[in-house]
Amino acid sequence: MQTARAHAPGKVILFGEHAVVYHQPAIAVPLAAVQARAEAIPDDLGSGLTVHAPDVNRVLRVTGDLDQSDPLYNALIYPLELALAALNAPVPDLAITIRSSIPIASGLGSGAALATALVRALALALGRPLSNSALNALIYEVEKRHHGNPSGIDNTVIVYERPVYFVRGAPPTPFTIAAPFTFVIGDTGVNSPTHLTVGDVGRLVEAEPERVTPIFAHIGAIADQARAAIEAGCPAALGPLMNENQTLLRALTVSSPELDDLCAAALRAGALGAKLSGGGRGGNMIALVAPDQAPVIAGALRDAGATAVFATTVR
Ligand code: MEV
Numbered sequence: 308m309q310t311a312r313a314h315a316p317g318k319v320i321l322f323g324e325h326a327v328v329y330h331q332p333a334i335a336v337p338l339a340a341v342q343a344r345a346e347a348i349p350d351d352l353g354s355g356l357t358v359h360a361p362d363v364n365r366v367l368r369v370t371g372d373l374d375q376s377d378p379l380y381n382a383l384i385y386p387l388e389l390a391l392a393a394l395n396a397p398v399p400d401l402a403i404t405i406r407s408s409i410p411i412a413s414g415l416g417s418g419a420a421l422a423t424a425l426v427r428a429l430a431l432a433l434g435r436p437l438s439n440s441a442l443n444a445l446i447y448e449v450e451k452r453h454h455g456n457p458s459g460i461d462n463t464v465i466v467y468e469r470p471v472y473f474v475r476g477a478p479p480t481p482f483t484i485a486a487p488f489t490f491v492i493g494d495t496g497v498n499s500p501t502h503l504t505v506g507d508v509g510r511l512v513e514a515e516p517e518r519v520t521p522i523f524a525h526i527g528a529i530a531d532q533a534r535a536a537i538e539a540g541c542p543a544a545l546g547p548l549m550n551e552n553q554t555l556l557r558a559l560t561v562s563s564p565e566l567d568d569l570c571a572a573a574l575r576a577g578a579l580g581a582k583l584s585g586g587g588r589g590g591n592m593i594a595l596v597a598p599d600q601a602p603v604i605a606g607a608l609r610d611a612g613a614t615a616v617f618a619t620t621v622r
Contacts, residue, residue, distance in 0.1 A: 308349040308399060309434065313427030317341040317409040318416035318464045319492065319593055319619075320584050321545075322552055323473075323530040325508050325559055327458040329520075330475050331527030334534060335464040336621050338492075343407040343420040345428035350400045356391075358383045358425070359404040369398065386422035386449045390429050390437075393445055403428055410615065412498040414585020419461040422449040442466050454502030456509065470621065472534050485540030487622040489598045491573065491605050495565035496614030497589030504561045504586040511560060519559070526555050546579030546595050553582035561587030569611055570594070576607030 316337040323333025350357070356369040360383060367379060369387045377384065383405065391398060405425055409417040423446050430437045437445070446462035458475045471479040512519040529552050536544035553570060556562050562583055570581035573594035581594040596604045601618040608616045 308401065308432050310349065311347045311428050311431035312345070313347075313424050313431060314342050314344045315420040315423035315427070315465050316416075316468055317420055318461055319490075319591075320414070320460065321593070322533045322548065323460075323526055324414075324583075324585055324587070325505070325556065325561060326523040326526035326530075327460050327473060327475060328456060328505060328508070329512070329523045331523050332472060332474050332530040332534070333458070333460055334470070334472055334530055334537075335460050336470040337464055337468045338415060338619060340617050340619050341407075341409040341415060343405065343409060343417070343424040345403055345405045345424040347401050347403045347428040347432035349432070350402045352400055354400045354402075356387065356398050356400070356429075357402050358387070359402060360406075361404065362406055381449070381452050382418060382421055383425065385452055386426050386446070387429055389445055389448055390426040393437075393441070394430065394433065394435050396433055396435070399429075399433060401429070401432055403432075410494060412500045412590065413494060414499070414501070414583070414587070414590030416461045416465050416585075418453045419446055419450055419465045422446050423462070423465050439466050454500070454505055456505055457501075472530075482534060483538050484622055485538055486542055487620050488537075488542030488545065488595065489601055489618060489620045490593045490595050491578070491601055491608065491616060491618045492584070492591050492593050493569045493573070493605075493608035493611075493613035494591050494615040495563070495569060495589050495612075497563065497565055499563075499586055499589030501586035504588050508559055508561065522555050522558055526552060529555075542595070543579060549580030549582040549593075549595055550574075556583055556587060559587075563588045565589065565612070566592050569608055569613055572607045572611035573604050576600075576604045578604050
């Protein structure tokens with residue numbers, strides 16, 4: 308066994324969240340500004356596999372037997388148990404330290420990124436690195452445990468670390484970013500676990516299929532138009548599409564006063580478009596901005612109550 312380090316980025320969904328669960332296309336990009344990082348160090352003989360999580364001040368033991376009583380089981384233990392089973396490997400004597408700068412339950416892919424970094428570090432330390440496609444399949448299983456009915460977009464964009472045009476069940480389609488574009492991300496500071504909003508949207512479509520199914524299709528059509536604009540090098544066209552997508556997300560009941568306020572503040576300050584990103588009801592929103600406007604819009608978001616703000620450029 309050897310010392311191994313691995314990382315995984317956060318992610319931002321640009322278009323198509325929720326509708327993607329119902330097989331509509333969506334677009335997501337990795338977010339390198341926030342990361343999960345894991346370091347695996349061979350431990351003393353017989354010490355077993357431990358996960359050190361200094362961010363939450365915990366040390367957990369991975370036994371290979373299911374011990375689901377720990378609240379951190381899904382996030383930190385289950386991915387490693389799955390990986391050991393997939394590799395058909397006995398529990399190794401290894402200490403893995405995991406740290407993350409990705410806020411949890413905020414739509415930035417924290418769960419998938421933690422699992423990806425942990426499993427990558429474990430597989431590397433065992434000298435058995437996993438292909439992206441094997442890793443992606445494994446992290447999808449972890450996502451199922453986190454939120455029941457995931458589309459697979461979060462694990463895909465995080466494992467492959469590339470912008471993706473994603474349709475549930477189909478292989479990820481990388482696409483060309485013909486011209487870079489910049490957006491500012493604002494955090495409402497409100498935790499909102501994805502499984503709750505995905506569950507609520509599921510109940511909504513069951514209750515009102517005639518109203519809700521066309522909303523999904525409309526969101527899918529927006530994602531297709533957005534892909535065409537990105538590939539044609541016309542990112543400014545994304546602004547109105549983001550606003551339209553946000554109106555539809557509101558109709559799905561997954562926006563919130565905090566998200567609406569931040570979107571409105573960004574638009575007032577000159578953003579080209581704004582919408583929530585991820586599961587909604589809290590977490591983060593994104594605003595498309597002219598690059599030189601990013602500081603002004605970041606300031607407006609802070610003034611409107613965003614608890615964290617940062618800008619990122621997609622290339
Ligand atoms: C969460 O990042 C995106 C959702 O569409 C859920 C999913 O696709 O699994 C809300």
